[in-house]
Amino acid sequence: MKKIGILHGKERSFPEAFVERVNSKNVDGIIAEPVKIEKALQGVGSGYSVIIDRISQDVPFYRTWLKNAALTGTAVINNPFWWSADDKYFNNCLMTQIGVPVPKTAILPSNEMPDDTSADSFSNLSYPLDWQGIFEEVGFPAYMKPFAGGGWKNVYKLNTMEEFLRSTTKRASW
Numbered sequence: 001m002k003k004i005g006i007l008h009g010k011e012r013s014f015p016e017a018f019v020e021r022v023n024s025k026n027v028d029g030i031i032a033e034p035v036k037i038e039k040a041l042q043g044v045g046s047g048y049s050v051i052i053d054r055i056s057q058d059v060p061f062y063r064t065w066l067k068n069a070a071l072t073g074t075a076v077i078n079n080p081f082w083w084s085a086d087d088k089y090f091n092n093c094l095m096t097q098i099g100v101p102v103p104k105t106a107i108l109p110s111n112e113m114p115d116d117t118s119a120d121s122f123s124n125l126s127y128p129l130d131w132q133g134i135f136e137e138v139g140f141p142a143y144m145k146p147f148a149g150g151g152w153k154n155v156y157k158l159n160t161m162e163e164f165l166r167s168t169t170k171r172a173s174w
Helices: 013-024 060-071 080-084 088-097 131-138 161-167
Strands: 002-007 030-034 050-053 075-077 142-144 156-158
Touching: 002 013, 013 030, 050 060, 060 075, 060 080, 131 161, 142 161, 156 161
Parallel strands: 002 030, 002 050, 050 075
Antiparallel strands: 142 156
16 A cells, blocks of 8 residues: 655645545545554654655654655655755745846844854854845845745834834844
């Protein structure tokens, strides 16, 4: 029996409709179901021939589990390995190199130090950055968003440099 699994979060309409539709075809030897993870052991297969991923962008545990599933023979749709190379800044840099027009973009350090870092970890970074030069290049309105992720989460529109500076007054001073 070949199993097709759909890995999802709180979304219900598409996953349930997908499972129902595949199973309604009554293809001998194929069944669809929501993915069930009872244990996650390295190098051990998932039990699924195909997994459709609808949630690993939000749950790193699932993304790592899917990589193991792929390495042990499962075809994973929405390739979990792409996340290793996928970030908005990289994508924009790539587009500039191949001649695709994209909005002018700058990457900024996070407003909080990542875990296991200190001010010394940022000794190569000028502080403060050249905000004036950055915004002269990028222009307004400017959109602030994380370099990774999606779904318009944590996206902010800024109309002026003053708005940006006000929004960063809670930043930790390094």
